[in-house]
Amino acid sequence: MTLTPTRVLLQEARDAARGLGAFNVIHLETAEALVAGAEEAGLPVVLQVSENCIRYHGGFDPVTKAVLAVADASSARIAVHLDHAEDPDLALRGIDAGxxxxxxxxxxxxxxxxxxxxxxxxxxxxxxGVLVEAELGEVGGKNGAHTPGVRTDPDEARDFVAQTDVDALAVAVGSSHAMTERVADIDVELIARLSHAVPVPLVLHGSSGVPDARIVDGIRAGLSKINVSTHLSNVFTSAVRRYLADHPTAVDSRAYFSTGRDAVRTESARLLTLFADNERP
Incomplete structure (x- = not known):
């Protein structure tokens, strides 16, 4: 199946008051796992390639071409998204790359x-014809911020969307990047106010630190796109650790990487179902 435009998947999610899972690729095994999870769940997914991921792989082309190829070959509806480009030129390159x-x-x-x-x-x-997501307010984790002072202001968000014509807005509502424990408490009341203030879908970054039930509350309050990275990396790494503990003489990385891939497939399918099955009252 050919790639599905992010705009289509995100609008469908917003119209249905459901959450669309957007999961970060770390390496090829991650991309394969996320696509397999989408196929298992029978639901769409957004594969996200970040600026940090591109840097890790030594350049733009190797990882982006691989992810686009994996997505294009899937039977599921897959969109590919460039995540957290702080360099405008990198964002433009993502547009040109498809x-x-x-x-x-x-x-x-x-x-x-x-x-x-x-x-x-x-x-x-x-x-x-490419959708643009922007961020207003500061999602914690990258500089340690995780306080009420970095929440997105609804009035400012309304002005920002009007002035930029952006298509989706990542908002700071209490989550934080790179959390390994799921203990963050997002501000559901603020999410509802932001949803009424802006005409575009809202995006939650730092979702790895937010418990399932609270993410569902956020979706019901108005979140449309749910970004997850660290949680799935933790799932992958934990599976590899268990395999190596059980097989101390293992040397073939394919053996233990496949266990990580399988674990991420299962968990990504579960998350996609969780996000999609919770409609707003």
């Missing part, structure tokens, strides 16, 4: 500068 969406992350910039650069990326992306 990604269904790109995220320009200008959250560290002052409001006016974030608007300026986001609008430039949006203009280029829309001419190619």
């Amino acid at each position: 990604f269904g969406s790109v995220m320009f992350d200008g959250a560290k910039l002052e409001f006016e500068e974030n608007v300026l650069w986001t609008r430039r990326v949006v203009e280029r992306a829309h001419s190619a």
Whole structure:
């Protein structure tokens, strides 16, 4: 099946008041696992390639071409997204490479500068039919922020979307990147206010630190795209650790990487089902 535009999957999720899983690729095994999870669940998924992932693989082409190929060969509906591009040029490269969406992350910039650069990326992306996600407010984890002072303001969000014409907005509502324990408490009331304030789908970053039930509450309050990375990496690594503990003489990395891949397939299918099965009252 050919790639599905992110715009289509995200609009379907928003119209149905459901969550769309967007999961980060770390390496080829991750991409294979996430696609297999989508096929097992019978649900769409967004494969996300981050700026950090591209850096790890030594350049843009090796990992992005592999992910696009894995997605294109799947029987599931798969979109491919460039995640957390802080460099506008990288966002533009994602547009040219055939990604269904790109995220320009200008959250560290002052409001006016974030608007300026986001609008430039949006203009280029829309001419190619590509969706743009932006971030307003600061999602913790990258600099240790995880306090009420970094929440997204609904009035500012409304102005930002109007000035940039962005298609989706990542909001700071209490989650934090790279959390290995699922103990974060997102502000569901703020999510509802943001959902009423802006006309575009809302995105939750840092979802790995949020318990299942609280993510469901957030979806019911207005979240549409749920990003997960660290939690699935933890699932992969835990499975590999168990295999190596049980097989101390193992040397073939395919043997233990396949256990990690299987574990991520199972957990990603579970998360996709969780997000999709919880409609707002």
